[in-house]
Amino acid sequence: MVSALLLAYLIWRVGTGMLRSISGTGFDRTKPEVEDVEELDVFLVCHECGTELHVTRLGELQIPRHCGEPMQVVRRPAID
Numbered sequence: 001m002v003s004a005l006l007l008a009y010l011i012w013r014v015g016t017g018m019l020r021s022i023s024g025t026g027f028d029r030t031k032p033e034v035e036d037v038e039e040l041d042v043f044l045v046c047h048e049c050g051t052e053l054h055v056t057r058l059g060e061l062q063i064p065r066h067c068g069e070p071m072q073v074v075r076r077p078a079i080d
């Protein structure tokens with residue numbers, strides 16, 4: 001009985017959420033400012049497997065994970 005109510009509630013939530021996204025209201029998210037950091041030579045490095053990602057644009061700073069570990073933020077000149 002409780003699960004049926006929960007299911008109905010979830011369906012209602014999804015339904016209203018969809019309506020909101022269609023009408024475009026209800027989303028009051030301000031876009032995070034994106035910084036151009038290409039010249040800063042910021043890299044995200046995975047110490048498990050050696051993968052390196054060159055960060056060129058930085059929005060909300062969130063350290064991604066690779067191989068299950070948070071990547072390291074490294075600043076160094078790009079190797080030419």
Ligand SMILES: [Zn+2]
Nearest residue numbers: 046049066067
């Ligand atoms: Zn990795």
